[in-house]
Amino acid sequence: MEHLVQLQNVTMSFGTKRVLSGVNMSVAPGGITALMGASGCGKTTVLRLIAGLLGMQGGTLVLFGTHLDTETNPEVIVALRKRMGIVFQSSALFDSLTVGENVRFPLKFCLGITDENELGARVERMLSQVELEGIEKLYPAELSGGMRRRVAIARALVYDPELLLLDEPTTGLDPMTARHIDRLVASLGRRAGAGILLVTHDLVSALGVADTILLMEEGQIAWSGTPEEWHATDDACVRFFSKGMIPVTKGGEEPWNGN
Amino acid sequence: MSFFAWIGRWLLRFWGDLGAFALYGCRMACGIWGGRWGRREFFEQLDRIGVGSLSMVAVTSAFSGMVMAVQTLDQFVRFGATQYIGGVIAITMVREMSPVLTGLVVAGRVGAAMAAEIGSMKVTEQLDALRGFGLDDVSFVGSPRLLASCIMLPVLTVFSFAISILGAYLYVSTHGVSAFVFRRSVAVMLEPLDLYGGVTKGFVFGLLIAVSSCSEGFRAETGARGVGIATTSAVIWSNMLILAFNYLLSTLFFGGMPRGG
Numbered sequence: 001m002e003h004l005v006q007l008q009n010v011t012m013s014f015g016t017k018r019v020l021s022g023v024n025m026s027v028a029p030g031g032i033t034a035l036m037g038a039s040g041c042g043k044t045t046v047l048r049l050i051a052g053l054l055g056m057q058g059g060t061l062v063l064f065g066t067h068l069d070t071e072t073n074p075e076v077i078v079a080l081r082k083r084m085g086i087v088f089q090s091s092a093l094f095d096s097l098t099v100g101e102n103v104r105f106p107l108k109f110c111l112g113i114t115d116e117n118e119l120g121a122r123v124e125r126m127l128s129q130v131e132l133e134g135i136e137k138l139y140p141a142e143l144s145g146g147m148r149r150r151v152a153i154a155r156a157l158v159y160d161p162e163l164l165l166l167d168e169p170t171t172g173l174d175p176m177t178a179r180h181i182d183r184l185v186a187s188l189g190r191r192a193g194a195g196i197l198l199v200t201h202d203l204v205s206a207l208g209v210a211d212t213i214l215l216m217e218e219g220q221i222a223w224s225g226t227p228e229e230w231h232a233t234d235d236a237c238v239r240f241f242s243k244g245m246i247p248v249t250k251g252g253e254e255p256w257n258g259n
Numbered sequence: 260m261s262f263f264a265w266i267g268r269w270l271l272r273f274w275g276d277l278g279a280f281a282l283y284g285c286r287m288a289c290g291i292w293g294g295r296w297g298r299r300e301f302f303e304q305l306d307r308i309g310v311g312s313l314s315m316v317a318v319t320s321a322f323s324g325m326v327m328a329v330q331t332l333d334q335f336v337r338f339g340a341t342q343y344i345g346g347v348i349a350i351t352m353v354r355e356m357s358p359v360l361t362g363l364v365v366a367g368r369v370g371a372a373m374a375a376e377i378g379s380m381k382v383t384e385q386l387d388a389l390r391g392f393g394l395d396d397v398s399f400v401g402s403p404r405l406l407a408s409c410i411m412l413p414v415l416t417v418f419s420f421a422i423s424i425l426g427a428y429l430y431v432s433t434h435g436v437s438a439f440v441f442r443r444s445v446a447v448m449l450e451p452l453d454l455y456g457g458v459t460k461g462f463v464f465g466l467l468i469a470v471s472s473c474s475e476g477f478r479a480e481t482g483a484r485g486v487g488i489a490t491t492s493a494v495i496w497s498n499m500l501i502l503a504f505n506y507l508l509s510t511l512f513f514g515g516m517p518r519g520g
Contacts, residue, residue: 082392089384090383092383095380
């Protein structure tokens with residue numbers, strides 16, 4: 001089975017700060033891969049690299065079978081972006097557009113659909129799938145945080161992307177709303193057949209919906225496995241992350257101490 | 260830090276900013292023809308820049324015209340040249356005051372709003388979302404603003420000219436200058452090149468406001484502070500560029516030009 005996304009020894013630095021130090025990972029079609037790790041470990045950087053929002057600095061990214069590196073033509077990346085949906089941490093709904101216009105935006109500008117009846121029907125169907133019927137005319141500012149996330153998920157899925165990237169979709173939400181979002185992501189993603197990369201530090205969320213879990217630490221994938229393996233493993237990084245404790249490195253120093 | 264190091268950094272930043280304006284300006288201008296942007300956004304910008312600025316431009320222009328009349332009427336009466344007052348005020352307003360005042364008013368009102376809005380879109384990842392949909396965020400957001408600004412500034416300049424002349428007439432008419440004399444001096448002394456120069460200035464100022472304001476928005480650092488700095492920079496740059504280009508365009512259109520009439 002060909003992976004939707006494969007990262008091979010990907011590196012990234014911001015100025016003198018090394019953020020990714022040789023990341024190797026993949027996302028399978030039709031499955032949910034959760035990328036977890038502490039804040040600042042490079043999770044969102046990986047997502048932005050895959051989304052083409054950051055340029056490659058080192059290593060290789062294979063996206064839908066296309067090899068991307070520092071020399072790749074930007075037009076190739078633009079074309080590939082249209083095959084993926086992204087849900088940003090802040091939802092990133094367009095403030096000046098209504099909910100309905102936000103959801104129909106990718107249909108118009110990515111797929112070029114202009115037929116108003118088709119647009120309306122698809123928007124209505126998508127909003128009903130995220131259980132937000134009848135709010136097409138509201139503006140994002142009039143919605144709660146959970147509703148905004150659901151609209152963002154609807155917008156990302158409305159044009160049937162092959163890959164769905166979610167950046168911390170449950171951050172800042174109460175536990176009930178967060179689990180609701182988890183269920184929506186899992187059910188809608190699987191129904192659409194899209195491969196899903198879920199970037200999160202919400203352990204409950206990752207263990208609840210993911211098929212594969214990747215744990216990042218200091219710019220690298222420190223552990224990977226299934227949720228069952230997560231529960232069973234004795235890996236120090238996993239155990240420490242689960243318990244919210246700071247791991248001790250081989251040299252005996254706490255890696256985040258003083259940072 | 261030594262004085263020379265400070266000057267060096269300042270110069271580097273100055274030229275860096277101008278370079279960024281040129282690059283963003285080119286992308287926005289190219290986007291008008293080749294890019295994808297919403298027609299609705301364009302009409303909204305026409306409304307915001309044009310209709311939204313009408314009242315401020317009207318008030319500023321009316322009082323400026325009246326002040327011009329207050330300052331010049333005494334001198335013209337003293338030299339017995341009241342038959343020229345309408346023309347002199349009209350030339351001053353159409354060549355210099357109307358385009359510059361309109362530019363400064365729009366830069367303060369609309370330029371700041373453009374920078375703040377685009378800066379906020381950047382901070383809240385809306386620009387990233389556009390790129391995520393395979394769109395060029397600079398042309399999608401910037402091009403309609405650039406086009407609307409270049410269209411509405413000349414229109415506002417002509418409107419400003421008309422209102423300022425009306426304001427000047429209202430003042431001089433209450434001080435013994437007849438409507439016929441005022442109107443005739445305007446008709447005799449004002450030449451097509453004056454109007455052409457004023458409207459061209461309006462167009463260039465519209466371009467400068469949109470390019471500098473949108474560029475500052477696109478370059479905004481993250482956070483509320485970054486948006487605030489971008490907004491302030493947009494207004495400062497717009498005003499400075501308007502005044503500098505006003506001098507250049509005045510020299511180009513009117514420098515050393517002998518007047519007929």
